[in-house]
Amino acid sequence: MLATASQPLVRIVDRYLPDAYIFVLILTIIVFAAAILVEGQAPLDVATMWGDGFWALLTFSMQMLLILVTGFMLAMTPPVKWLLRTIATFATSPGSAIVVVSLVSLAASWINWGFGLVVGALFAKEVARLIRVDYRLLVASAYSGFVVWHGGLAGSVPLAVATPGHPFEGITGIIPTGETIFSFFNLAIVAALFLVVPLVNWLMVPDSKDSVYVERHQLAEPELEIPRPERPAEWLEYSPILSWIVGAAGLVWIVTYFAGGGGLTLNTVIFTFLILAIILHGSPRRTLIALQEAVTGGAGIVIQFPFYAGIMAIMVNSGLAESISTWMVGFASDVTLPFWIFLSAGLVNFFVPSGGGQWAVQAPIILPAAEALGVDFARASMAVAWGDAWTNLIQPFWALPMLAIAGLKAKDIMGFCLMHLLITGAIIAVCLTFL
Numbered sequence: 001m002l003a004t005a006s007q008p009l010v011r012i013v014d015r016y017l018p019d020a021y022i023f024v025l026i027l028t029i030i031v032f033a034a035a036i037l038v039e040g041q042a043p044l045d046v047a048t049m050w051g052d053g054f055w056a057l058l059t060f061s062m063q064m065l066l067i068l069v070t071g072f073m074l075a076m077t078p079p080v081k082w083l084l085r086t087i088a089t090f091a092t093s094p095g096s097a098i099v100v101v102s103l104v105s106l107a108a109s110w111i112n113w114g115f116g117l118v119v120g121a122l123f124a125k126e127v128a129r130l131i132r133v134d135y136r137l138l139v140a141s142a143y144s145g146f147v148v149w150h151g152g153l154a155g156s157v158p159l160a161v162a163t164p165g166h167p168f169e170g171i172t173g174i175i176p177t178g179e180t181i182f183s184f185f186n187l188a189i190v191a192a193l194f195l196v197v198p199l200v201n202w203l204m205v206p207d208s209k210d211s212v213y214v215e216r217h218q219l220a221e222p223e224l225e226i227p228r229p230e231r232p233a234e235w236l237e238y239s240p241i242l243s244w245i246v247g248a249a250g251l252v253w254i255v256t257y258f259a260g261g262g263g264l265t266l267n268t269v270i271f272t273f274l275i276l277a278i279i280l281h282g283s284p285r286r287t288l289i290a291l292q293e294a295v296t297g298g299a300g301i302v303i304q305f306p307f308y309a310g311i312m313a314i315m316v317n318s319g320l321a322e323s324i325s326t327w328m329v330g331f332a333s334d335v336t337l338p339f340w341i342f343l344s345a346g347l348v349n350f351f352v353p354s355g356g357g358q359w360a361v362q363a364p365i366i367l368p369a370a371e372a373l374g375v376d377f378a379r380a381s382m383a384v385a386w387g388d389a390w391t392n393l394i395q396p397f398w399a400l401p402m403l404a405i406a407g408l409k410a411k412d413i414m415g416f417c418l419m420h421l422l423i424t425g426a427i428i429a430v431c432l433t434f435l
Contacts, residue, residue: 053313105145345387
């Protein structure tokens with residue numbers, strides 16, 4: 001049984017995986033050393049690459065912090081609390097709780113990765129209030145659903161190659177989403193993961209003696225009790241009028257945007273979360289109290305994302321990412337190229353945990369290789385996308401928002417996610433190679 005097989009992985013990870021901040025410091029040192037020893041870069045040059053790139057993800061870091069904060073604020077509104085509790089009632093046992101959380105996270109992540117991270121974490125907490133189940137596995141189940149994001153509606157690689165004027169249009173032309181996101185092989189991978197991920201999570205439910213529970217009072221959300229205004233100057237803070245006016249304007253923009261053919265982006269998800277939170281909280285004072293509660297979990301994002309930006313800068317500018325990709329693709333034939341692209345993308349993703357950034361690094365290598373071997377550009381592109389999504393399962397970078405909401409550390413969930421890495425990797429590799 002997977003419950004038995006997963007426990008050694010859980011114990012090993014719990015014992016040896018350091019805090020996410022320590023993990024990023026270790027990665028930084030590894031990349032520094034590799035750039036010097038493998039690529040022959042001078043130490044001063046590597047330090048310059050690192051420092052120059054340190055703030056390259058500043059906009060993205062703010063977006064991740066905002067999606068955490070606005071999602072948390074929205075979840076604290078009475079209607080959303082009611083909705084989450086209603087859906088959570090479908091979980092009637094530890095096993096069904098794991099399955100429901102997995103499916104909700106998979107569906108939300110396929111729609112949009114930022115949406116999936118927040119919804120998965122918030123829903124896992126709500127289910128944990130109703131069902132006594134291993135809390136680590138419950139949150140890991142929510143995070144495991146994230147594996148489908150790059151094969152979904154917001155996948156950065158398939159959307160990039162479908163956009164006129166993309167940097168590699170001269171090689172690939174425009175690749176429509178019908179050949180990537182909605183292709184048979186990609187939909188087959190997604191369908192397989194929608195079946196396998198919940199099943200694996202269900203099979204990993206540990207015995208009560210191996211389970212780690214969280215009591216309901218530890219998961220209780222603060223009640224936003226708003227006193228009546230005592231001074232005339234406080235009236236606007238406690239009145240919903242301003243919130244309704246601003247919220248109405250926001251809703252008009254959202255409807256107009258999507259009616260005009262706009263798609264889900266990180267910014268639109270954040271804006272939608274914020275506007276709905278403003279409306280559903282009612283008074284500005286209640287909104288501000290929710291904000292104060294929400295920001296407490298964002299410390300990891302603020303301090304760690306700049307380090308990953310520095311790592312990415314070294315990987316790209318020193319030639320390390322190119323060397324890894326070139327070396328692995330060098331083993332390929334026309335049949336096995338998607339498999340080797342997938343593996344190389346998974347390896348590069350440890351150090352360049354950004355779908356768009358990784359595509360910019362690897363596309364100049366894999367696209368000419370695909371052309372020379374006669375491999376379909378769409379399949380080669382999706383191999384990069386799935387490799388990026390695959391090793392996110394054990395890369396703390398993307399887990400930080402979910403862990404902040406859940407109140408856990410990376411070591412608490414990564415043992416379970418390691419089992420998913422092995423199983424989903426085999427499924428994705430087979431489908432990319434043979435379907």
